[in-house]
Structures are given as structure tokens and as C-alpha cells.
Amino acid sequence: MELDKMDENEWKYHGEGNKSLVVSHVQLSRVLRLLKYPAEDSENPPQTVEQAFRQIQNIVDFSSNVMSSLLGDNFIHSGEVVKLPLEFVRQLSIKVQHQRPAWRCDKVMDIYSGCALCLPNLTSPILHQPTHTPPLCIEIKPKCGFLPSSKHVSRDIKTKVCRFCMHQHYKVANGKWKRRSLYCPLDLFSGNRQRMHFTIRHLIEEPQNNFKIFKGGQCIYSSKEGIDDSMDLSSLLHHLRPYFLYGNNRINCHMSSKAVFNDFIQVLVNALLSGGGGDGGVVTDRRGEGRSFCEASHFSKERIRHGSQGLPSDSVLFRTLQTQMLDTLDIEGLHPLYRRVEQHLQEFPKERTRLQIDGPYNEAFLEKLQKCPNEDDGSVEYAAAKVHQYRVSMTAKDCSIMVALVPSGEEEEDDEGQTHLRDFISSRTPAFSYSVSILDLDPKPFESIPRQLRLDQKIVSYYLKSGGSLPRVSPSPLPGIFNAAEREDCMLLFHPV
Numbered sequence: 001m002e003l004d005k006m007d008e009n010e011w012k013y014h015g016e017g018n019k020s021l022v023v024s025h026v027q028l029s030r031v032l033r034l035l036k037y038p039a040e041d042s043e044n045p046p047q048t049v050e051q052a053f054r055q056i057q058n059i060v061d062f063s064s065n066v067m068s069s070l071l072g073d074n075f076i077h078s079g080e081v082v083k084l085p086l087e088f089v090r091q092l093s094i095k096v097q098h099q100r101p102a103w104r105c106d107k108v109m110d111i112y113s114g115c116a117l118c119l120p121n122l123t124s125p126i127l128h129q130p131t132h133t134p135p136l137c138i139e140i141k142p143k144c145g146f147l148p149s150s151k152h153v154s155r156d157i158k159t160k161v162c163r164f165c166m167h168q169h170y171k172v173a174n175g176k177w178k179r180r181s182l183y184c185p186l187d188l189f190s191g192n193r194q195r196m197h198f199t200i201r202h203l204i205e206e207p208q209n210n211f212k213i214f215k216g217g218q219c220i221y222s223s224k225e226g227i228d229d230s231m232d233l234s235s236l237l238h239h240l241r242p243y244f245l246y247g248n249n250r251i252n253c254h255m256s257s258k259a260v261f262n263d264f265i266q267v268l269v270n271a272l273l274s275g276g277g278g279d280g281g282v283v284t285d286r287r288g289e290g291r292s293f294c295e296a297s298h299f300s301k302e303r304i305r306h307g308s309q310g311l312p313s314d315s316v317l318f319r320t321l322q323t324q325m326l327d328t329l330d331i332e333g334l335h336p337l338y339r340r341v342e343q344h345l346q347e348f349p350k351e352r353t354r355l356q357i358d359g360p361y362n363e364a365f366l367e368k369l370q371k372c373p374n375e376d377d378g379s380v381e382y383a384a385a386k387v388h389q390y391r392v393s394m395t396a397k398d399c400s401i402m403v404a405l406v407p408s409g410e411e412e413e414d415d416e417g418q419t420h421l422r423d424f425i426s427s428r429t430p431a432f433s434y435s436v437s438i439l440d441l442d443p444k445p446f447e448s449i450p451r452q453l454r455l456d457q458k459i460v461s462y463y464l465k466s467g468g469s470l471p472r473v474s475p476s477p478l479p480g481i482f483n484a485a486e487r488e489d490c491m492l493l494f495h496p497v
């Protein structure tokens with residue numbers, strides 16, 4: 001890729017979140033992640049070129065020096081900052097505009113700085129030959145997987161119902177989504193295959209911004225407001241079926257929809273529980289079962305046939321959960337420490353640098369949060385270290401996991417000669433090679449803490465006010481594939497491995 005000869009025709013819209021817009025190269029396995037600004041700032045860039053460059057370099061440093069050490073560097077691709085020709089960026093912005101979802105257009109792409117983050121395209125991890133089956137990539141934004149146990153938590157409900165499940169009520173009431181998702185992160189992070197299987201079905205039913213599927217680098221399944229969901233599911237089934245025809249099925253070409261989805265979910269669960277992130281231990285997640293069950297989950301505990309195995313300590317889910325759990329005080333216990341730092345900075349603004357409030361995100365930063373004492377000694381250093389820990393946990397609560405699956409025997413080297421696809425998932429289901437990555441590991445700003453407290457209060461009060469603690473009704477729009485009987489007894493669909 002020659003940066004001085006960039007051609008917008010070689011790039012296409014790939015996706016976006018709240019802060020960045022991503023374009024992918026039509027041939028190379030590369031993406032560019034560009035910053036976004038509020039639309040009202042579109043006439044005047046809110047930061048200088050140097051500031052934009054620093055912001056993206058901070059993202060790279062935070063990912064490679066801090067998050068990678070906590071999550072396992074084999075899951076992380078930090079990328080590099082690139083400086084692009086401004087004309088290319090402007091043409092690109094015009095080209096992608098009509099493909100952007102309307103609800104994301106309150107922000108515009110940064111066309112002023114020319115700075116971007118260049119990353120491997122995790123949705124097309126290998127340069128597959130057209131004759132080979134394209135890889136399937138599944139992106140999950142799992143959100144917070146534990147219930148707080150901090151003594152600072154003022155509302156009992158927070159220790160019983162997880163933040164995601166409570167937040168769903170608030171999001172639907174505010175019109176962010178039309179329907180509640182019945183996905184529960186505590187089920188996904190449980191390590192119990194039945195619970196994981198059950199909750200992934202709910203991700204498929206109502207993906208919102210938590211679930212996407214790519215085939216050969218193209219998004220084939222995601223939340224699309226206004227589109228008939230059952231049509232979307234039929235089309236997904238059409239895409240998935242060829243991957244799951246095996247043994248006798250390959251010969252007679254028949255497999256029920258239910259069996260296709262079951263096998264797909266089973267392969268995904270296997271990949272999520274497989275190792276790759278570190279020391280290779282077997283099972284070390286010792287959370288008490290009581291604390292790891294959300295009372296709003298639709299999965300009933302009585303259904304558990306096999307006791308929870310916990311998460312393998314080198315799995316992506318274990319590493320993500322451990323990092324999320326650096327939030328030991330809950331936002332309610334953290335906020336007074338944030339105020340202590342804030343007041344200190346008002347008095348001594350130059351201390352911002354020494355306390356590394358905005359970075360640099362280097363080894364010293366990592367050491368500060370890892371060596372933070374257990375007891376509060378009243379110092380600003382203690383408060384800053386707890387805030388650092390909390391911000392790292394926020395990143396882990398908001399990141400996404402990408403699982404790439406390639407039917408076995410089709411793994412190849414990528415354009416850098418690296419073989420990302422490792423191990424082998426083989427059981428009664430078809431065999432896949434896989435790779436697991438974590439994306440969106442940006443540092444959360446220091447200033448985001450007060451917003452976190454306000455949002456927490458709003459979510460909890462709305463949940464209590466709206467009677468959200470009542471048993472949840474299942475509003476399935478998808479008869480035929482996920483019908484009521486299936487939901488009632490997901491156990492019938494689950495094949496233990």
C-alpha cells in the first residue's frame with residue numbers, strides 16, 4: 001500500500017461505531033479506521049492535525065502496551081498510524097456517505113487531519129482463493145460479564161440483574177432499539193456451554209450492535225432497522241448451510257434449519273472457549289455460581305444439566321472478563337476518587353502529565369494500575385491509579401471479539417506470511433480452523449467518568465420504575481426458526497460435546 005498513491009476506488013465502506021468509521025481495501029486484507037466528529041463540528045475541525053495524530057497514536061500505544069498485556073498479545077492487532085493524502089480522504093468520505101446508516105450520521109468522518117489507523121482486516125484474515133470457501137467471521141460485542149460486589153453499590157438490584165439486561169429497558173424506552181435483546185452477557189461469560197448456546201441464539205435473534213457475521217469480508221448479518229428479520233434469518237441460513245453440510249448431509253444435501261444454527265453456534269462456542277491468550281491453564285475462573293447468574297436472564301438455572309466448567313484461563317472470554325473486573329469499586333465507589341483527582345488537577349494543572357491522565361500509555365502507566373495498593377491511603381496517586389483501572393475496565397466492557405472460521409484444510413498464510421488460523425475445531429460438527437481477535441481497544445477519556453455515573457443512575461432508576469424486575473416475556477419476531485417450543489426447551493437443541 002503506497003500512501004502517496006491512494007485511490008478511493010480501491011476502498012469501500014466496511015462499518016462504523018460511535019467514534020470511528022472503517023473502510024476496507026478491495027484486494028488487500030487491510031482496513032483504515034478514521035476518526036469521527038460531531039456533525040456540528042464539520043465546518044471547523046475540533047482538533048489540529050498534531051492532536052488527531054496523537055489521539056490515534058495513543059490508541060495504538062494503549063492497545064499494544066496496556067490492553068495487550070492484560071488480554072494476551074495473540075488476540076491483539078494494534079495497527080499503525082498513517083498519514084493519508086487529504087484529497088483521498090475527502091473523496092472517500094463522499095464515496096461512503098450513502099452507505100452509512102442514518103442513525104450514525106449525527107457524526108461525520110474526519111476529513112481534515114488525514115490521519116487514520118491502519119489495521120489488518122480481521123473479517124478476511126487470509127487471502128483466500130476464489131475456489132476456496134470464504135472464511136466466516138463472527139463479531140460479538142459482549143459487554144459487561146459480571147455483577148458488581150462492591151460495598152459502594154447503593155441499589156440491591158445491581159447485584160442481581162446485570163447492567164446489559166437493565167440497560168435494554170432504558171434503550172427501548174429511548175427508541176435506540178425497537179425490541180429488547182434477551183442476550184445476557186453473564187450467560188456468555190459463564191463458560192457453561194448450555195448457557196452460552198442459549199444466549200448466542202438470542203444474539204442472532206436480536207443482534208443490535210452486539211452481533212455481526214461476515215463472509216469473505218462482507219457483512220452478511222447484522223442489525224438492520226426496518227428490515228423484516230425473518231427474511232434476514234432466511235438469508236443467513238442460506239449463507240450458513242454450505243458450511244455445515246458434512247457426512248451424510250453432504251451427500252443428501254438435507255439439514256434442518258435448526259441443525260444448521262445448532263452446529264454454527266456450537267462451533268462458535270468451541271472457538272470462544274478455546275485457548276490462545278496466554279498460559280494455557282485449564283480452568284481457573286472461580287467466580288461463585290451465585291454471583292455469575294443474572295436474575296433477568298431467560299435461561300433457567302434448573303435447565304443446567306452439566307455443572308459449570310468455568311472459563312479456560314487462556315480463553316478470550318476469561319481474559320476479557322478478568323480485565324473488566326479491574327472495576328472493583330463500581331462507578332459509585334470510583335466517582336469520589338475521580339473527584340479527588342479532578343480537584344487536585346484544578347489546583348495543580350501540571351500534575352496531569354505526571355499522573356499520566358491522557359497518557360502516554362506506556363509501561364509506567366501499566367505499572368501504575370497493576371501496582372495500585374488495595375487500601376486507600378488518601379493520596380491522589382491512589383485515586384488516579386483506581387481511575388486508570390476503571391478506564392481500562394471500561395475499554396474491556398466495550399470491546400468486540402472477532403472469531404474467524406475457515407473450513408478445515410483451507411487455512412493459508414496471509415499477505416504478511418503469517419498463519420493466523422490455528423488449532424482445529426473438530427467434533428461431531430464440521431471441522432474449522434479458527435482465529436480469535438479483540439478489536440476496539442481505545443482508551444476511554446478521563447472526562448467520561450461523570451457520564452458513566454449519570455448513565456448508571458438513569459439505567460437503574462428506569463429499570464426499577466418500569467417494573468423490569470418482573471419475569472421477561474419473549475417477544476420473538478422469528479417464528480419458524482426460533483419458535484416458542486424451541487425457546488421453551490433449548491436443551492433439546494443442545495448437543496453436549
Ligand SMILES: O=P(O)(O)O[C@@H]1[C@@H](OP(=O)(O)O)[C@H](OP(=O)(O)O)[C@H](O)[C@H](OP(=O)(O)O)[C@H]1OP(=O)(O)O
Pocket residue numbers: 017018019209394398444448455
Ligand atoms: O456506556 P454504554 O455501556 O452504553 O457503552 C457505549 C456504547 O453503547 P452500547 O451500550 O454498547 O450500545 C456505544 O456504542 P454504540 O454507539 O451504541 O454502538 C459506544 O461504544 C460508547 O463508547 P465511545 O463513547 O464511543 O467510546 C460506549 O460508551 P462507554 O461507556 O464505553 O464510554
Ligand SMILES: Nc1ncnc2c1ncn2[C@@H]1O[C@H](COP(=O)(O)OP(=O)(O)OP(=O)(O)O)[C@@H](O)[C@H]1O
Pocket residue numbers: 014015016017018019020021022031033119120121122123139212398400439440442
Ligand atoms: N481490524 C478490523 N478488521 C475488520 N473490521 C473491523 C476492524 N476494526 C473495526 N472493524 C469493523 O468496524 C466496526 C466499527 O469499528 P469500531 O468498533 O472499532 O468502531 P468504534 O467507533 O470504536 O465503536 P464504538 O461504538 O464501540 O466506540 C466494527 O464493529 C467492525 O465491524
